[in-house]
Amino acid sequence: MKRNFNLIFFLKKRNDTQIDGLSIYLRITVSKKRAETATGKKCLENEWGNGQLKGNSLKSKTLNAYLKQLELRVHDAHRILLTLGIEVTADSLMNEYLGKTEKRRTLKEVFEDHNHEMAVLVGKDFSKMTLLRYQTALRHIEQFMREKYNIPDIDIKKIDHKFLTDYDFFLRSVRKCSNNSAVKYIKNLKKIIKICIANGWIIKDPFANFKATVKEIDRVCLTDLEVTRLEQTDFSNERLQRVKDIFLFSCYTGLAYVDIYQLKISEVIIGRDHDRWIISNRQKTGTPTRIPLLPKAVILLEKYKNHSLISNSEKLFPVSSNQKMNAYLKEIADICSIKTILTFHLARHTFATTITLMNDVPIETVSKMLGHKNIKTTQHYAKIMDKKVDEDMAKLTIKLRESKIKQEADTKIYNYTLTK
Structure with a gap:
């Protein structure tokens, strides 16, 4: 240029x-x-x-x-x-x-306007985590424009296919993003471009020939034996015991970290079945969540209802920061000889797979309890283990064997009747 x-x-x-x-x-x-x-x-x-x-x-x-x-x-x-x-x-x-140019709109300007409006609607139409992702996406784009083009901003009409491919490469190389993380940041930018197109600020869609595909990844979860090992291990360290209990509560309910962190006394009710239910909205999506509590989850609720760290609040659990929780979970995994890398979100995967689907809870029910908007999301979480496949095939084998025995018996009766 x-x-x-x-x-x-x-x-x-x-x-x-x-x-x-x-x-x-x-x-x-x-x-x-x-x-x-x-x-x-x-x-x-x-x-x-x-x-x-x-x-x-x-x-x-x-x-x-x-x-x-x-x-x-x-x-x-x-x-x-x-x-x-x-x-x-x-x-x-x-x-x-x-001054003969028409009013120009720049990428940073439109992105900042979008983020400002989203910030106003946090808690209503958007979650705080969604806002944080868009704010991070804007910072990445600002860094990209500085390092690649030596400019602080760009006219939206100048954004083309090359800009997108360069940005995608920047995310993967400079920012060290995984494929799926890079795709998410690209989708954040795509939303901003759609706003520009809808307002008539640009005519040609730079994303027309650009493809960014999320790769399906295997969701890791704890086995039933590993869950039992956690349940049966008591820690003399109160901090580790507390983190273990809150992690297990997530395994029993499928609630994400932020949802347990914000869980209030008023969100636990007595249902028609006279059992306790959690009635809340997912912080990430705002989707209503209704979860009947398993007895083990109720025991943990009772254990922490008068905890000193939350005695003057509506909260149900004394939850540390997500970063600290994950650090403590690594200690817990070492002590319990669990080779799987423990993170708090692993509990949600464990609920979807080991606790529910492995115990024949229909995937539609699991999807509802997880607060997913569509069942495809649940299918990504719910990794069906070989053990479950073996169990299902064993049941089928028994069913076919019984059917064959019944068929042979019916044939003998039929032949006996004919000979008479």
């Missing part, structure tokens, strides 16, 4: 005699192409030299100061074009200087 330009002031001569002087013009040259405009000032030809009015008179100083201001305005226009990633030509620079 051409970045440099030349600027001069000159007197424009005309065929007719100009008694009051010649017009002073401003000329911009980029790559040997010119653009000119009148400054609105005049002077006599013998008063002019080296692109300015000669002498030190008040008239000369005043006019030269005016021309200097025009020159600074051209430099400002040049800086704007560079900032927005717009190609610098004689015409584009002149139009920017003269």
Whole structure:
């Protein structure tokens, strides 16, 4: 992209005699192409030299100061074009200087407006985690534009397929994002582009030929033996015992970290079956969640209802930060000889698979309890283990064997009847 330009002031001569002087013009040259405009000032030809009015008179100083201001305005226009990633030509620079360009919208401007509106709606239409992801996405884009193009912002009309592929590469290489994380940040940007298209700010969709696909990953979960090992291990360290209990509560309910952190006394009710239920909305999606509590979950609720760390609040559990919880879970895994890397979100996978699906709870019911908007999401969480496949096939084998025995018995009875 051409970045440099030349600027001069000159007197424009005309065929007719100009008694009051010649017009002073401003000329911009980029790559040997010119653009000119009148400054609105005049002077006599013998008063002019080296692109300015000669002498030190008040008239000369005043006019030269005016021309200097025009020159600074051209430099400002040049800086704007560079900032927005717009190609610098004689015409584009002149139009920017003269203010003949339509109102431009920049990527950062639209992204910031979007995030501001989302922040207002946190807790209503959006979760705090969703807002944080969009804020992080904006920071990544700002860093990308600085490092790749040496610009702080870009005109949305300049975003093209190359911009997207460069950004995707930046996320994977510089930011070290996994495929799925990179795809999520790309989708954040795609939403901003859709806003621009919907408002008519851009016509051509830069995402038209761009593909970003989430790769399905195997969800890790604890086996029933590992869950039992956790249940049967008592820690003398109160901190580890508390973290273990809260982790197990997540295994029994499928609640994510943030949902347990915010869980209130008022969200536990007595249902029609006279058992306790959790009635709340998922923080991540706002989806209603209704979970009947297993007896083991109720025991943990009772254990912590008067805990000193939450005695003056509506909270049900004394939950530390997610970072600390995950650090403590690593200690717990070592003590319990669990080779699986324990993270708090692993409990949600364990609920979906080991606690529910492995015990013949229908996937539709599991999806409802997890607060998923569609069953496809549940299928990603719910990894059906080989053990479950073996059990199901064993049941089928028995069923087929019994069916064969019954069929043979019916055949014998039928043949016996015929012989009589």
